[in-house]
Amino acid sequence: MTHHHPTRRLHRPLALAALTALGALGAPAVQAQVIDELALRREGKDAVMTIRMTVQVQFRRSVASGGDDLVQIYYDVVTAREQPNFIDGERRQLQAGALPRVVVTEDGTARELTNRKLVVRIDKGVRLRARAGRDNRSIDVVLEGQGEALSSASSALIEPAPVIGTPSDAEVTARAGQLIGLARESLTRGEPDLAIEQLNEALNLPPNARTPEAQEAIAAARLAKGDRAGAQREAELYLQLYPSGNGVPRMRGLLAELGGGSAPAPTLAQAEPADAARRAATSQLSGSWSQYFYGGASQTQTQLKDTPLEGQLPKIISDTTLSGTDQKQVSSSIDLNWRQRDAERDLRAAFRDNHTYEMMPGRPSRNRLTAAYVDWKEAGPGLQARVGRQSGLGGGVLGRFDGIQGSWTFKPKWKIGAVAGQPTDDLLDTRRYFGGLSLDAEALTENLGASLYVMQQQIDGEVDRRAMGLDMRWFEGATSVFSQYEYDLTLRGTNVASLQGTATLSGGTTLNILADYRAVPLLMLGNALFFADPSRALPRRLSDLLAYRSLSELRHSVAATTAYSKQGLVGVTHPVTPQWQVGADIRLTSVGAIAPVPSINYPGSPASGNILSGSLQLIGTNLYSERDTHVASLTLFKQPGHNGWQLSYNNMSVPMARLQLEPSLRIYGDNGTGGVKTLRWSPGLRLAWRGGEKWVIEGEVSAESSKTTSPTLNDNSTRVFYYLGYRLDL
Numbered sequence: 074m075t076h077h078h079p080t081r082r083l084h085r086p087l088a089l090a091a092l093t094a095l096g097a098l099g100a101p102a103v104q105a106q107v108i109d110e111l112a113l114r115r116e117g118k119d120a121v122m123t124i125r126m127t128v129q130v131q132f133r134r135s136v137a138s139g140g141d142d143l144v145q146i147y148y149d150v151v152t153a154r155e156q157p158n159f160i161d162g163e164r165r166q167l168q169a170g171a172l173p174r175v176v177v178t179e180d181g182t183a184r185e186l187t188n189r190k191l192v193v194r195i196d197k198g199v200r201l202r203a204r205a206g207r208d209n210r211s212i213d214v215v216l217e218g219q220g221e222a223l224s225s226a227s228s229a230l231i232e233p234a235p236v237i238g239t240p241s242d243a244e245v246t247a248r249a250g251q252l253i254g255l256a257r258e259s260l261t262r263g264e265p266d267l268a269i270e271q272l273n274e275a276l277n278l279p280p281n282a283r284t285p286e287a288q289e290a291i292a293a294a295r296l297a298k299g300d301r302a303g304a305q306r307e308a309e310l311y312l313q314l315y316p317s318g319n320g321v322p323r324m325r326g327l328l329a330e331l332g333g334g335s336a337p338a339p340t341l342a343q344a345e346p347a348d349a350a351r352r353a354a355t356s357q358l359s360g361s362w363s364q365y366f367y368g369g370a371s372q373t374q375t376q377l378k379d380t381p382l383e384g385q386l387p388k389i390i391s392d393t394t395l396s397g398t399d400q401k402q403v404s405s406s407i408d409l410n411w412r413q414r415d416a417e418r419d420l421r422a423a424f425r426d427n428h429t430y431e432m433m434p435g436r437p438s439r440n441r442l443t444a445a446y447v448d449w450k451e452a453g454p455g456l457q458a459r460v461g462r463q464s465g466l467g468g469g470v471l472g473r474f475d476g477i478q479g480s481w482t483f484k485p486k487w488k489i490g491a492v493a494g495q496p497t498d499d500l501l502d503t504r505r506y507f508g509g510l511s512l513d514a515e516a517l518t519e520n521l522g523a524s525l526y527v528m529q530q531q532i533d534g535e536v537d538r539r540a541m542g543l544d545m546r547w548f549e550g551a552t553s554v555f556s557q558y559e560y561d562l563t564l565r566g567t568n569v570a571s572l573q574g575t576a577t578l579s580g581g582t583t584l585n586i587l588a589d590y591r592a593v594p595l596l597m598l599g600n601a602l603f604f605a606d607p608s609r610a611l612p613r614r615l616s617d618l619l620a621y622r623s624l625s626e627l628r629h630s631v632a633a634t635t636a637y638s639k640q641g642l643v644g645v646t647h648p649v650t651p652q653w654q655v656g657a658d659i660r661l662t663s664v665g666a667i668a669p670v671p672s673i674n675y676p677g678s679p680a681s682g683n684i685l686s687g688s689l690q691l692i693g694t695n696l697y698s699e700r701d702t703h704v705a706s707l708t709l710f711k712q713p714g715h716n717g718w719q720l721s722y723n724n725m726s727v728p729m730a731r732l733q734l735e736p737s738l739r740i741y742g743d744n745g746t747g748g749v750k751t752l753r754w755s756p757g758l759r760l761a762w763r764g765g766e767k768w769v770i771e772g773e774v775s776a777e778s779s780k781t782t783s784p785t786l787n788d789n790s791t792r793v794f795y796y797l798g799y800r801l802d803l
Contacts, residue, residue, distance in 0.1 A: 107150075107179045107189070109210075109466070110410075110421075111167045120219035122167065124177060124191065126210045127464035129557075132575050134583055134646040134656060135203035136692055138700045144201040145702060145725070146191040146212060151573065151589070164361055164408070166802060171222040173197045174766070175214075196766075205575040207548050209555040210466065249275045249283035253290060265298035285311070289320040292327060305331045358803060360409035365771075365798030369400030373790040400794070401432040409803075421448040443473065455482030462497065468511040469528035469542050469559065471595070473497045486515035486522075500599055502613040505532045520549045530597070533615040535624065537598045539563040551577035564596040564628055566635070580648070585658070587642035592635050593664065601627045604634045604675055634675065637665045646690070656690035686710035700727040717743030735759040737775075753779040772797040 109125040129151040137144040166176045173196035180190045193201060193214050200217040207213075252275035259268035272294060275287040292307035308324040308331075315321070409424045425444040431437060446461030458479035465471060468490055470478070476494015483489060490511040507530035515522045523545045530538040542559035553575050559568040571589040578584070594600060598615070605612050612618050618627055644658030662684045669677035686708060693703040701724065708719045721739040728734060739755040757775030764770065774795040781788040 108165050108177065109464070111165050111175075111177060113167065113172075115220045116215075118218055118220045120172060120216040120222060122175060122214045122216065123206055124165075124212045124214065125206075126212070127466065129209045130189075130212065131209070131573050131585060131587060132203070132205040132212055132583075133585055133644065134654070134690075134692075136654070136694060136702050136704065137201055138694060138702060142195050142198055142201075143700060144193045144203055144214065146193065146203045146214075148189055148191070148212060149587075150189060151209070151571070151587075164800070164802070165410075166359055172216070172219055173199060173222075175216075204551050204577055205553045207553070208546055209553075209557075209573065245279050246281040246283055249278050249281050249287060253283060253287055256290060256294065260294060260297055265294050268294040269298065285315045285318045285320060288314065289318075289324065292324065296327070296331075301331055356411070356413040358409070358411050360407070360803045361800055362405075362407050363798060363800040364403060364405045365796050367400055367402050367404060367794075367796045368398070369792065369794045370398045371790065371792040373788070375786070375788050398433070399792075402436075403430045403432070404428070404798075405430070417452050419448075419450040419452075422446070423448075455488075456480075457482075465492075467524065467544065468492055468526045469509055469540055470494075470507075471496070474507075480511075480513075488513040488515070490526075500532075501602060503532050503599060503602070503615060505530060505537060505599070507531070507538075520547050522546045522548075532597075532599045535598060535615060535619075536563050538596065540568060542569070561596040564598070564632055566592065566596050566632060568592050568595045582648070583646045585642065585644040587640060589638075589640040591638055593638045594635070596631060596635055598627060598631060600631050600635070604630060634667050636667050636678070639663050639665075646692075652694055652696065654690075654692040656688075656692065658688050660686045660688075662686075682713040684710065684712040698726065698728070701725065714746040715743060717741070731763045733761045733763070747783060749781065749783040751779065751781045753777065767802045768799060770797075770799050 107126055107128060109127045112123045112125065114121050114123070131149045131151055133147045133149060135144055135146045164176060164178045166174060175196075176194045178192045178194075180192050191212065193203075195201065195216070199219060202215050202217065204213050204215065252271045256268040256271040256275070259265070259271060269291060272287050272291040276284065276291065278284075288307065288311045292304050292311065295307055296304035305328060308327045311318070311320060311324045312328075404427065406427045407425070409422075411422045413420045423444050423446055426440065426442045428440045429438060431439075442462060444462055444464070446459050446463045448457075448459040450457040456479070458477060460477045462473065462475050463478070464473050466478070468478070470492055474494035474496050476492065478490065478492035478494075480488050480490035490513065491509070492511075493506070493508040495506045507528060509526055509528035511524055511526035513522075513524045517523055523543065526542050526544075528538065528540045528542070529536065539562045540559050541562060542557065545556045547554040555573050557569055557571045560566070561568055567590070569589075569591045571587075571591065573587045573589075574585070576584045601618055602612050602615070605618060606621075609621070610617075615627075622630075639662065641661045642658060644656065646654055646656035648654045662681075664681040666680040667675075667678040669675060687710075688706055688708040690704060690706045692705075695701060696703065703722070703724050705722045706720075708721075710717050719739060719741045721737070723737045724735060726734045735758070737755075737757045737759075739753075741751070741753040741755070743751050745751075755775065755777045757773065759771070759773040761769055761771045772795070774793070776794075777790075777792045779788075779790045
């Protein structure tokens with residue numbers, strides 16, 4: 074498990090560095106969790122766990138262990154306005170009924186901040202496979218053959234299987250029949266409570282041909298439970314609703330047996346028991362507490378050389394060595410999640426906080442509250458609301474904010490939403506708040522859904538951002554395609570135009586595509602604060618700029634100082650044998666120029682040119698044990714005046730039942746203009762000792778040795794980074 078602290082140096086390809094540097098002009102890094110929630114549903118014989126994310130993601134590939142208890146999922150974070158400062162090592166766990174406990178850990182790969190990894194573990198041998206989710210903020214994990222295990226779980230923990238489009242009568246009837254069959258199996262096993270829950274779910278479906286049968290069966294289930302009064306009420310309700318039904322003789326016989334045969338026919342309000350349309354509420358509390366000590370030390374030797382005459386060797390004219398401790402801190406995190414759910418409502422609460430105690434002189438300690446919200450959903454009227462500190466889940470919301478977002482499902486597969494709040498990342502001394510509306514259609518056609526939104530953000534009383542966007546998604550089987558377009562109506566420019574797709578073929582081959590065009594940073598009036606007149610005092614609020622420049626000038630300045638990035642990606646991963654996969658991808662990135670702005674003495678910024686990178690991956694599993702995985706990759710990149718390469722290897726092994734080892738090695742080299750050359754070695758070793766189901770001790774030590782040479786400089790640096798800590802799960 075990776076715990077990258079912000080002070081640790083992470084070297085990534087130049088394409089991403091260029092994008093991040095420009096993005097940082099308009100927005101600081103945001104501390105953000107990645108996993109929003111885990112949800113379960115049944116698909117035939119299988120159980121499916123959906124990992125819902127707080128950021129847009131693209132599934133790339135997965136690596137499963139032969140022990141059938143672990144899968145590693147590699148995915149990309151699709152670039153947003155800001156580059157989040159992810160909280161690595163996030164953990165969520167889920168267990169329902171006879172299903173084994175599943176633990177999901179979010180784990181950066183250390184190659185790039187946008188290349189991430191999920192590690193999914195399960196208590197016992199169950200074959201796991203991963204795939205793209207039904208939207209661009211989720212990934213599905215299929216637990217093969219575990220569908221029946223979910224039938225023994227409280228239905229309060231299970232989400233209904235998604236239905237694309239408005240369900241047909243045949244689909245509703247089939248679902249009702251499935252639930253009735255499960256209820257009968259539950260009664261056979263002597264579990265009447267579970268049978269009642271399953272039959273209540275069947276009765277909550279739209280009226281269908283199996284509804285009378287479900288009503289008759291629930292009377293029998295209540296009698297099996299020993300609830301004679303409840304059985305009588307259900308039988309009387311059957312006679313009132315279906316006076317000519319096939320079950321009338323049996324219901325009358327049941328009433329006679331219960332001594333209620335002479336009871337007058339009740340009205341519907343009298344007959345319907347209070348819990349006939351409600352499953353028993355089920356509550357869950359999960360979470361974790363962790364503490365880690367981070368340390369780091371570095372040493373740098375810099376040699377300056379004279380400029381020799383032709384044919385002569387350079388002479389060292391200065392030799393300086395600097396060394397010392399540069400990182401010492403303790404990081405404490407708490408993550409609490411509470412949920413109560415029944416047939417009518419779903420209530421959730423989340424609290425996540427991180428405190429960093431700095432032990433280096435001159436560095437302040439800090440606390441980051443990343444989530445503190447209550448989420449409420451009411452099934453009947455289709456209402457949902459989330460209040461508190463939270464991350465945006467679409468609708469044009471950027472990053473984390475304090476506020477409220479809600480929606481109303483006013484007809485099947487159609488939803489209207491609203492959001493209002495204040496961003497939590499400070500922008501100097503400005504005051505910002507926003508509001509937006511959205512309309513979501515789950516199924517315009519059988520496989521096509523879309524969301525339309527409008528969003529307005531204010532900054533110091535002026536319009537910061539007024540955007541309109543359209544998100545579209547297409548899903549069929551193991552193929553998904555997502556597109557996004559956003560246009561700023563005030564600054565009159567495109568913010569985002571993006572298309573991404575993932576397909577998993579029958580043989581296990583996974584294909585990925587990405588075409589992305591976006592403003593870096595996104596168009597906002599507040600960006601003008603970072604391109605102010607250098608001859609004046611640094612502005613802290615928008616009013617400082619408006620004191621000597623008009624609003625139209627500021628808007629023109631933002632448009633003139635906004636660059637646009639273009640990214641294209643094509644990737645494939647193909648299983649060659651049960652133990653080996655091969656992968657390859659090609660990525661093309663470019664960042665446009667920023668024109669000079671004479672009015673503020675800004676000289677402009679040249680375009681990056683096309684940055685081309687290609688990568689090959691070789692993935693092996695179970696080469697010497699039941700749980701070893703190996704990922705080796707070679708990446709080559711080229712841009713004007715600069716060529717580079719990176720070779721990396723990551724291993725995960727479980728030599729003992731409770732011990733997990735992850736050795737790694739990265740070698741990086743590049744040749745720049747002016748004869749500048751760099752070579753960097755980065756070995757590392759992580760380990761985790763699982764003392765039980767509820768606690769784990771983790772640690773890592775890694776080193777980085779770098780050498781940079783040029784005609785006038787030799788620079789040799791070495792850095793050691795380490796952490797050690799523990800995690801307790803509820």
